[in-house]
Amino acid sequence: MELLAAIEQAPFARALKTSFYIYPLINLAHVLAIGALVTSVTLIDLRYLGLLGKLKPGLPVAFLRRIAFVAFLTAGAAGAAMFSVQARDYAQNPAFIIKMGLVAIAAVNFVVFTRLAGTDNATSEMESVPVPARICAGLSILLWFCVALFGRFIGYV
């Protein structure tokens, strides 16, 4: 609790607290980054689940993973900035707590999925995708959707 209170007193957090432009712009960056993240991981997931039809063989999976990674870092940085303004409140917000748990699980799943699937499966046939990797793909869609859902509810619970 003292740490959270100290975060709120940091110069950056204090400036953000009453800013007219910066706070909504950081909020926008957070939302846009989540859009890029969910879009890129979902494309990868659907490709490994064999649900992308004609797009399947040509999908630049490694490139999409890099986009997902950068989007994740951006969303995390923007989210941390907004968290700092009311750290004690958010730390007790049930939607926030669930979201952070889901983010951790989804991030681990992303790493495991990348290991299992390898870095260059863009041309491989669906039969060669191991079942565990397909499970990761299904989990990924579900987890990131729930991350976005619970994130949206932070402001309403």
Added chain:
Amino acid sequence: MHHPLDRRRFGLLAAALGLSYAMPARAHHGWSWTEDGFFELEGIIRAIYLGNPHAALDVDVEGEMWRVELAPPSRTLAAGFDENAARVGDEVKAIGNRSRDETERRMKAVRIIVRGRTYDVYPRRAPA
């Protein structure tokens, strides 16, 4: 003054999400979680928060703590309610809409009265 359009829009959003009615209404955003009729509260200010995403007061009403949500900081400041407008320990009267959840001591104020001054933080919603 009610704005049925606003309420309908938030109602649609809530219905689209499908979850908001299943979850406890302890919200900050929007008005979907509040009752329609006006509600009044009088008490002693115990804490003042003037920041993003919404300003808020903690108000002691005969021993019970209430959270009184205001507008975003820019709108709250535009209404004249700044750092010097009130101090912890001041009496406050808040008029607005309380949470539909009767077990929850939370309201969203459209007007607050402190030290004899009236601040309409949501002027378009404020009573005449």
